[in-house]
Amino acid sequence: MEDAAYRARAMDRTLDSFLRSFSAIAIEGAKGVGKTATARQRAATEFKLDEPEALAIVEADRARVLEAQPPVLVDEWQRHPPIWDAIRNADDRGAAPGSYLLTGSADPRDAPAHTGAGRIVRLRMRPLSLAERLDASPTVSLAALLDGDLPPLDGETDVDLERYTEEILRGGFPGLRRYEGPAHRAQITSYLDLIVEKDFPQLGQQVRNPEALRRWMAAYAAATSTTASFEKIRRATSSNEGDESARSTVIPYRDALRRLYVLDPVPAWRPAAGSLTELGDAEKHQLVDPALAARLVRATKGRLLDGASSGPSIPRDGTQLGALFESLVTLSVRVYAAAAEAAEREVRHLRTHRGDHEVDLIVEREDGDVLLIEVKLKAVPGDQDVAHLNWLAERLGDRAIDRVIVTTGRAAYRRPDGVAVVPAALLGP
Structure with a gap:
């Protein structure tokens, strides 16, 4: 559901500002609103957790996400909720601003142990205005x-x-x-x-x-x-x-x-x-x-x-x-x-x-x-x-x-x- 050419979004400036200030930003919203396309404009590495192979790799070895070249995009992070706490802990250990981007199209029932407040900043994305x-x-x-x-x-x-x-x-x-x-x-x-x-x-x-x-x-x-x-x-x-x-x-x-x-x-x-x-x-x-x-x-x-x-x-x-x-x-x-x-x-x-x-x-x-x-x-x-x-x-x-x-x-x-x-x-x- 993504355009071949990226369509600029009103939230781009806010997102770029947050990337300069925070180590992790979560972009949330319904499927198809453009979260992944927006995050990809800024990411160097991507893990698509809606793909079975990528999900299996992250489930087996979360360190791959933490050690990948930043900014790291974890797409549909809610498929593996423990990744949230792993990234929060990386922030505690001094991860640099702009290290992680998480995109999610659902609030998982198995919520993370920690909300991420003060560490992972949330941005809501809606369809095109x-x-x-x-x-x-x-x-x-x-x-x-x-x-x-x-x-x-x-x-x-x-x-x-x-x-x-x-x-x-x-x-x-x-x-x-x-x-x-x-x-x-x-x-x-x-x-x-x-x-x-x-x-x-x-x-x-x-x-x-x-x-x-x-x-x-x-x-x-x-x-x-x-x-x-x-x-x-x-x-x-x-x-x-x-x-x-x-x-x-x-x-x-x-x-x-x-x-x-x-x-x-x-x-x-x-x-x-x-x-x-x-x-x-x-x-x-x-x-x-x-x-x-x-x-x-x-x-x-x-x-x-x-x-x-x-x-x-x-x-x-x-x-x-x-x-x-x-x-x-x-x-x-x-x-x-x-x-x-x-x-x-x-x-x-x-x-x-x-x-x-x-x-x-x-x-x-x-x-x-x-x-x-x-x-x-x-x-x-x-x-x-x-x-x-x-x-x-x-x-x-x-x-x-x-x-x-x-x-x-x-x-x-x-x-x-x-x-x-x-x-x-x-x-x-």
């Missing part, structure tokens, strides 16, 4: 918005609603982007099948009913960009009364998919001070790439553009295309926030218990100040579309760095009320 996919250069920097100086906005794009829909369906897995039409759909379907047939067993998770797992994944995909309860998702696995997946079955499904980095929910945000009350705690559901969600519900370009929904029935505000567009923007913002050194775990959302106020994305700086982002599937936002941004900004005061609404429009500008209007294609790191 919009800025990493498109030929045009973005004109609005998330890092500049986070600086809080209310930068002037400019730039125009010819990316329209149809192109955004195509990008949702095409996805951000680098190695799959060369395929078109039925071949691309077959590749996405194969990716999902491998999760059920291969990745779950490798985690030690027995799948007694593969079709039930596929139905649950489709129901979760239908809940994209919502805070639907897991009970509603479970019940949506079947339209036949009594046929939905049992609770005791779906909880292990959910946990395993998180360990595989396939589920990528957005946690709820709560301010450090108690200035806001009645805030919900529910996560907003997201898969690691909206292309997976679209394929699971069998969405097509035509149906999405017509405003139709596919797959299990899950209540949502707006159209399925709007939910998938928000998922694409969420993926991109997380990538840009990590590159801007705004910890990706702090990209969150806000929704009150009654649902009368919500803000799609909140990017928190290390000092606790926040950038507020709303996502709308429209070209020209109106006053109602920015009402929640303004409501929250009024309550946060100086803690609100800026207000941004990401759209499908053509030009970036500021509204008279100061809200930044940014087409998704113009937003970048």
